[in-house]
Amino acid sequence: xxxxxxxxxxxxxxxxxILTKFFSNFARATAYQCMPIMKDLxxxxxxxxxxxxxxxxxxxxxxxxxQQLKVLLLKLKNLDVWALPGGYxxxxxxxxxxxxxxxxERTGLTDIYLEQFRVFGAAHRPTKEFIQKIMEVHRxxxxxxxxxxxxxxxxxxxxxxxxxxVTPMPDFLSESCEWFEVKQLPKxxxxxxxxxxxxxxxxxxxxxxxxxxxxxxAETFTMIELQSLYETILETSFxxxxxxxxxxxxxxxxxxxxxxxxxxxxxxxxxxxKSK
Amino acid sequence: xxxxxxxxxxxxxxxxxILTKFFSNFARATAYQCMPIMKDLxxxxxxxxxxxxxxxxxxxxxxxxxQQLKVLLLKLKNLDVWALPGGYxxxxxxxxxxxxxxxxERTGLTDIYLEQFRVFGAAHRPTKEFIQKIMEVHRxxxxxxxxxxxxxxxxxxxxxxxxxxVTPMPDFLSESCEWFEVKQLPKxxxxxxxxxxxxxxxxxxxxxxxxxxxxxxAETFTMIELQSLYETILETSFxxxxxxxxxxxxxxxxxxxxxxxxxxxxxxxxxxxKSK
DNA sequence: GCAAAAGTGTTAATCGTACACCCATGC
DNA sequence: GCATGGGTGTACGATTAACACTTTTGC
Numbered sequence: 001x002x003x004x005x006x007x008x009x010x011x012x013x014x015x016x017x018i019l020t021k022f023f024s025n026f027a028r029a030t031a032y033q034c035m036p037i038m039k040d041l042x043x044x045x046x047x048x049x050x051x052x053x054x055x056x057x058x059x060x061x062x063x064x065x066x067q068q069l070k071v072l073l074l075k076l077k078n079l080d081v082w083a084l085p086g087g088y089x090x091x092x093x094x095x096x097x098x099x100x101x102x103x104x105e106r107t108g109l110t111d112i113y114l115e116q117f118r119v120f121g122a123a124h125r126p127t128k129e130f131i132q133k134i135m136e137v138h139r140x141x142x143x144x145x146x147x148x149x150x151x152x153x154x155x156x157x158x159x160x161x162x163x164x165x166v167t168p169m170p171d172f173l174s175e176s177c178e179w180f181e182v183k184q185l186p187k188x189x190x191x192x193x194x195x196x197x198x199x200x201x202x203x204x205x206x207x208x209x210x211x212x213x214x215x216x217x218a219e220t221f222t223m224i225e226l227q228s229l230y231e232t233i234l235e236t237s238f239x240x241x242x243x244x245x246x247x248x249x250x251x252x253x254x255x256x257x258x259x260x261x262x263x264x265x266x267x268x269x270x271x272x273x274k275s276k
Numbered sequence: 277x278x279x280x281x282x283x284x285x286x287x288x289x290x291x292x293x294i295l296t297k298f299f300s301n302f303a304r305a306t307a308y309q310c311m312p313i314m315k316d317l318x319x320x321x322x323x324x325x326x327x328x329x330x331x332x333x334x335x336x337x338x339x340x341x342x343q344q345l346k347v348l349l350l351k352l353k354n355l356d357v358w359a360l361p362g363g364y365x366x367x368x369x370x371x372x373x374x375x376x377x378x379x380x381e382r383t384g385l386t387d388i389y390l391e392q393f394r395v396f397g398a399a400h401r402p403t404k405e406f407i408q409k410i411m412e413v414h415r416x417x418x419x420x421x422x423x424x425x426x427x428x429x430x431x432x433x434x435x436x437x438x439x440x441x442v443t444p445m446p447d448f449l450s451e452s453c454e455w456f457e458v459k460q461l462p463k464x465x466x467x468x469x470x471x472x473x474x475x476x477x478x479x480x481x482x483x484x485x486x487x488x489x490x491x492x493x494a495e496t497f498t499m500i501e502l503q504s505l506y507e508t509i510l511e512t513s514f515x516x517x518x519x520x521x522x523x524x525x526x527x528x529x530x531x532x533x534x535x536x537x538x539x540x541x542x543x544x545x546x547x548x549x550k551s552k
Numbered sequence: 553g554c555a556a557a558a559g560t561g562t563t564a565a566t567c568g569t570a571c572a573c574c575c576a577t578g579c
Numbered sequence: 580g581c582a583t584g585g586g587t588g589t590a591c592g593a594t595t596a597a598c599a600c601t602t603t604t605g606c
Contacts, residue, residue, distance in 0.1 A: 052330045055429060095397030095429060119392055119431050121371030153331060153371060155395050205485070224558085241560075242596060258603095265557035266603035500585080517587070518569065541584035542576035559602070566595070575586070 051088035053147060056154040057099050058086040058120075058192065060199035061107065063163035064216040068181045069232050070163065071196060072106065073188070074174035078137040081130075081189040083174070084196065086154070099157040106177060108167045113160040113215035117202040120195060121153035130189045134173060158199040160215035207233055211252065220256050220270040223247065327364035329423060332430040333375050334362040334396075334468065336475035337383065339439035340492040344457045345508050346439065347472060348382065349464070350450035354413040357406075357465040359450070360472065362430070375433040382453060384443045389436040389491035393478040396471060397429035406465045410449060434475040436491035483509055487528060496532050496546040499523065 061072040073082040085106040089098040096114070103112050131149055135142050168177035180186060182200060185193065206212055213229055214221075227243045230236075247253055252274050258267040337348040349358040361382040365374040372390070379388050407424050444453035456462060458476060461469065482488055489505050490497075503519045506512075523529055529547045 052427070052429065054328050055331060089397070089429070091427060092399060094399040095395060097399070116395055119371060119395055121365070121431070123368060123370040123373070151328070151367065153328065153365070155397070209481070222558095239596070239598095240558080241598095244559080246595085260604085263556075263604075265555080265605080266559075268558055498585090515569070515571095516585080517571095520586075522568085541578080541582085542586075544585055554606090556604085557602100558604095559600105561600075562598085564595100564597070566593100568591105568593080570591080571589085573586105573588075575584105577583085577585100579581090 050090055052091060054150050054152050055089055056086055056152045057089060057095065057102060058084045058154050058156050058195055059099055059102055059106075059114075060084060060156065060158045060196050061103065061166075062158060062160050062182075062199075062203065062216060063166060063179060064229050064232070065163040065179065067228055067232060068183075069200075070179040071182050071185065072166070072168060073178060073180050073186070074106075074170055075176045075178070076134060076137075076173060076189060077175045079133055079189075080187065082180070082186045082192075083130075083189040084192045085171070085177075095155055099155075099159075103157075103159055105171065106169055107161060108169065109161055109165060113212060114157055115159075115202075115206070116155055116157050118156045118195075118198050119153060120156060120191060122191075123151070125152065125154070125191055127152045127154075127190055138173070154195070156195050156199060158203060160203075160212060162216070162218050164218060204234060211250065214273040220272050222259060222268040222270060224268060226271070326366055328367060330426050330428050332362055332364055332428045333371065333378060334360045334430050334432050334471055335375055335378055335382075335390075336360060336432065336434045336472050337379065338434060338436050338458075338475075338479065338492060339442060339455060340505050340508070341439040341455065343504055343508060344459075345476075346455040347458050347461065348442070348444060349454060349456050349462070350382075350446055351452045351454070352410060352413075352465060353449060353451045355409060355465075356463065358456070358462045358468075359406075359465040360468045361447070361453075371431055375431075375435075379433075379435055381447065382445055383437060384445065385437055385441060389488060390433055391435075391478075391482070392431055392433050394432045394471075394474050395429060396432060396467060398467075399427070401428065401430070401467055403428045403430075403466055414449070430471070432471050432475060434479060436479075436488060438492070438494050440494060480510060487526065490549040496548050498544040498546060500544060502547070 063070045063072065072085060074085055075082050085102055087098065087102040087105075089095055093101070095116070099114055099116070100110075100112065103114065104110055128149055128151070135146070135149075163179070168179065170177040182196070185196065188196070203212075207230065213226065213233070216229055217225060223244050224240070226247065227238060227240065230243070231238060253271045254274050256270045256272050259270050260267045339346045339348065348361060350361055351358050361378055363374065363378040363381075365371055369377070371392070375390055375392070376386075376388065379390065380386055404425055404427070411418050411422070411425075439455070444455070446453040458472070461472065464472070479488075483506065489502065489509070492505055493501060499520050500516070502523065503514055503516065506519070507514060528550050530550050532546045532548050
């Protein structure tokens with residue numbers, strides 16, 4: 001664990017921050033369980049008119065941890081498959097807002113970097129089969145003409161989040177919510193493998209076009225962290241000095257203070273993304 | 277008009293081709309008017325169940341002619357606005373197929389370069405107002421709860437077509453179908469200005485990433501034509517020789533024969549996109 | 553002082569750009 | 580032959596990659 005030492009009293013400040021974060025996350029998690037919308041299956045099966053029919057949103061939430069690019073997945077209750085966090089679009093909300101709502105429910109984060117990247121709308125997407133399986137688990141008596149059993153067109157979003165700030169929270173259909181390395185995904189429901197794959201391709205493309213990588217790191221980060229992020233996602237390697245020069249030449253980073261890790265070497269500088 | 281001379285008898289061959297093309301387009305145009313689906317308003321208002329509700333497709337069809345990038349637009353009957361070709365997604369077809377169907381109906385072309393680029397799904401897209409106006413023109417007695425009056429989420433596609441091969445054909449809601457220069461668009465209905473703008477941005481981005489420009493030209497083209505295409509879309513200018521080197525270095529063009537225009541200068545080579 | 557890791561500086565190679573020149577064509 | 584426009588070759592500058600070196604830190 002890295003500790004940021006501003007002064008000798010710094011450690012205490014940081015530890016305090018971690019504790020506050022933990023408790024606020026806890027409070028948030030319980031708060032969500034009381035939310036009036038789609039909190040359980042009864043809502044899920046009765047609120048058809050609340051949503052735009054046959055349209056869903058799937059989110060590929062990327063995080064970076066332990067030198068690995070990760071994706072947040074939900075384990076469907078009593079089924080041996082995982083799925084991307086997703087949901088439906090309310091009649092009164094925009095599609096981006098819907099994605100944000102879903103993201104906040106699963107991660108507890110607001111103000112997330114979010115982009116749509118593709119619509120998945122093939123005539124024979126394998127949605128019906130899975131929804132049917134899910135229903136067998138939860139509501140074997142449900143009718144066959146239920147709205148969720150129709151064909152669905154899904155808008156794919158990808159999100160870049162600060163791994164350390166996320167408190168994964170499962171929804172009412174799933175029993176757990178965990179990070180998986182993109183290179184080692186479990187068996188995914190629906191066409192979520194394809195969706196994840198496309199999201200990753202888009203992320204790679206955007207990375208050198210738009211410099212969005214910072215969103216995967218904490219507010220301040222070392223150059224090495226940034227470099228290893230780029231190297232992991234793009235599956236290449238750069239020279240330390242050249243990478244640094246390239247990043248700094250873009251004039252979007254500002255150097256903050258030094259990071260003392262306790263290691264017997266020169267302390268690296270921390271950088272922050274210039275917001276303006 | 278450029279004439280391709282393979283031999284002294286070439287002119288006749290070419291002229292013949294032009295004539296055949298003209299007649300086949302004419303035949304196709306009349307054929308479409310007999311198509312069973314959505315051929316008129318009666319169909320339009322009665323076939324609700326055929327389509328996925330609240331979901332539409334809008335196509336930004338790009339063409340290149342006279343050194344200008346053009347977009348194909350429809351003039352709505354009795355209204356002073358133009359609109360992008362669009363339509364709805366049938367329950368039995370994929371979204372890409374829907375876009376292709378719409379494209380074929382308006383241009384007569386199959387096998388078109390087509391990509392989705394963004395979904396427009398803000399909660400308050402100005403669709404209702406325009407559909408209401410359209411209905412006042414066509415069906416003033418129609419009920420207010422008609423399916424087309426709901427909120428719609430629209431998937432934006434952009435298409436790159438060979439201008440010379442297109443025979444613009446209006447649909448039953450419009451009185452004409454014409455090309456407009458992207459720099460001088462008329463008043464557009466709905467949020468179609470925004471959609472067109474985003475399509476153009478995506479096209480510019482894709483142009484140097486994926487080399488899709490060829491789809492806007494005929495099968496064979498001169499290097500100068502390709503260059504002027506790039507210059508027009510990207511709004512820059514390149515050096516003749518450097519542009520050529522860059523293009524040829526990518527190893528995706530093959531040189532075919534020379535093009536004799538009758539001008540008193542060296543005949544340029546024609547190039548073709550290597551399909552494999 | 554030394555090892556480890558970060559930071560800086562300097563050279564070599566590559567790429568893009570600008571310029572000059574050569575070639576084919578019709579009058 | 581000459582004007583016109585297309586094609587090719589080369590030199591220059593900028594950007595990028597590779598290498599060497601210096602600085603900071605804890606033991």
